[in-house]
Amino acid sequence: MSYLDNIRKVTPYVPGEQPKVEGELIKLNTNEFPYPPSPKVVEAIESLEVETLRLYPNTTAAPLAKAIADRYGFDEDEVFVGVGSDDVLANCFLTFFSSDKPVLFPDITYSFYDVWTDIYRIPYETMPLDDDFKIKKEDYYRRNGGIVIANPNAPTGIAAPLDVIEDIVSHNPDSVVVIDEAYVDFGGESALPLVKKYKNLVVVQTFSKSRAFAGMRIGFAIANKELISCMNNVKFAINSYTMNSAAIAYGVAAVNDNEYFIETVGKVVATRERVKKTLEELGFVSLNSATNFLFVTHKDKPAKDIFEYLKTKNIYVRYFNKPRINNYLRITIGTDDQMDKMISVLKEYL
Amino acid sequence: MSYLDNIRKVTPYVPGEQPKVEGELIKLNTNEFPYPPSPKVVEAIESLEVETLRLYPNTTAAPLAKAIADRYGFDEDEVFVGVGSDDVLANCFLTFFSSDKPVLFPDITYSFYDVWTDIYRIPYETMPLDDDFKIKKEDYYRRNGGIVIANPNAPTGIAAPLDVIEDIVSHNPDSVVVIDEAYVDFGGESALPLVKKYKNLVVVQTFSKSRAFAGMRIGFAIANKELISCMNNVKFAINSYTMNSAAIAYGVAAVNDNEYFIETVGKVVATRERVKKTLEELGFVSLNSATNFLFVTHKDKPAKDIFEYLKTKNIYVRYFNKPRINNYLRITIGTDDQMDKMISVLKEYL
DSSP states (O other): OOGGGGSOOOOOOOOOOOOOOSSOOEEOSSOOOSSOOOHHHHHHHHTOOGGGGGSOOOTTOHHHHHHHHHHHTOOGGGEEEESHHHHHHHHHHHHHOOSSSOEEEESSSOTTHHHHHHHTTOOEEEEOOOTTSOOOGGGGGSOOSOEEEESSOTTTOOOOOHHHHHHHHHTOTTSOEEEEOTTGGGTOOOSGGGGGTOTTEEEEEESSSTTSOGGGOOEEEEOOHHHHHHHHHHHHTTOSOOSOHHHHHHHHHHHHOHHHHHHHHHHHHHHHHHHHHHHHHTTEEEOOOSSSEEEEEESSSOHHHHHHHHHHTTEEOEEOOSTTTTTOEEEEOOOHHHHHHHHHHHHHHO | OOGGGGSOOOOOOOOOOOOOOSSOOEEOSSOOOSSOOOHHHHHHHHTOOGGGGGSOOOTTOHHHHHHHHHHHTOOGGGEEEESHHHHHHHHHHHHHOOSSSOEEEESSSOTTHHHHHHHTTOOEEEEOOOTTSOOOGGGGGSOOSOEEEESSOTTTOOOOOHHHHHHHHHTOTTSOEEEEOTTGGGTOOOSHHHHTTOTTEEEEEESSSTTSOGGGOOEEEEOOHHHHHHHHHHHHTTOSOOSOHHHHHHHHHHHHOHHHHHHHHHHHHHHHHHHHHHHHHTTEEEOOOSSSEEEEEESSSOHHHHHHHHHHTTEEOEEOOSTTTTTOEEEEOOOHHHHHHHHHHHHHHO
């Protein structure tokens, strides 16, 4: 008997490496945005009043929730704001998946889902994607305690059409269905319009990818206000004040600059399509990506070897040593210059 | 049957009111610090590089953990940093209180403790404080799944002597003992030196009070590195990146300005002692406070009536409608000017 016996044992999620290397590093392993945040954010930083920091922030990050609501055509009480979409999704798991029935999600998807089910002791079952890594909607018509689907999916990058998502939502009136749209701005079709139609739907998005704000930790959920109120109750039962005053102020500036958002996301999408074509010419097979990364496999060379070789050249991509995808690489779309450097290194290697 | 049946029902913590009023407001209800953060924080805000915000922050907030470790004479891996001490304490509950035995804490204490036990489904028992609102250490010598003690206690403001804390820690080698020192800088005796001696001790502190940083959400735990590693594993299983880059940078600036910290905390303590004396002259009984608030009761007038009257004058203090303390007010120490205004309103009323 020891105090250690009372401690919760968990298998933590392993985020992509944040390497410390000498010299130039090309970091294409955690799906960060290659361009800086909006110039409006610089203004917001310059005008942050230090005096306000002595006071507790707004508990629901109301100014930011309002800005997000306005951007997407919802009311403020239909928006929940959290510390990155991981915080928002963890809250969804804790709030909405509180039954003895299994939660359903695909076998290949964001690798945090089974970490949350583990820590919150939620039963779950994974549904295998088909051979083309696509969701089979009929898999989600069985008895369940909730459903979570990343769309576009990670790490495949594949987007399911909106009618597939709608069929899953409409077949499950007795479960909350969470659609994790971390990458939707790069080419997916958002389920946000369905929130007006289905009371059991929660759509989660993030500022970490398309709004260049991984460092500020901002994510949000949009759902009918009854579900948002349940999320707030759980949040208030853990930490009433999660969003600091700087995140609220800088986040408002980021979401309000829609022009910069459209321009920079457009650049990433153009780079992605160009790089995809080039990689295919080099013998790679690339899944169709609706995200800011490509999921690729090479017809001759093992993915792990390419991964290790790139690392020796200070180029970091992501390799998952998991069933079905252990011959693939996930490559974040960087600047054109970064991608050209990666391609020239790949050419040398191949 | 409905999707609502799968949703977790919770009784959320109710934080102090953040009133929206016209005109001048004297806010003495949430124990915020009356002086602004250190001038070094202004410099940190001005030098925040927006470009860094596109990248994920350091998962363990390492630069801030290092600054805290240096300040208190520990190693970086003996420090855990979270989104305010609420985040740190919630993590402690989830990590360390994972048994079927009851967690013990006083009947009158920080009102979040039973909210966390509720949401994480942890059994608990409360131990009554004595008639002078003091901890009886023998209450904590029974079988338990962990112990949490706020010292100084809230909302009483009373500090237990360090030998009482040490006796509780040393009598419980099979439990983790968490000492919540949110208010320690205003006059309590910290248990930090005991961390070197007891492997089952976790000390939690916050930047929200004495470092004028409620708005930036920074709290920390110090314990032996084995316990800190367990806390990090749980954190990584919920949200790998909780501390945004601004909080890390501004927090380092705040903790490094020890001179400003000592000066401003000294001012608050001086104001507290002066106000305590004046209130006693007005017929109040005030517990001895080792915090930045006074817990007072009036010999003739009901606390609730005084609370309501102050509110009509735009002066907000805290009233808890709970057994044993429902004739007390908790009054945060503001600036001398704010306290003088409150005293003159009280004089009118009495």
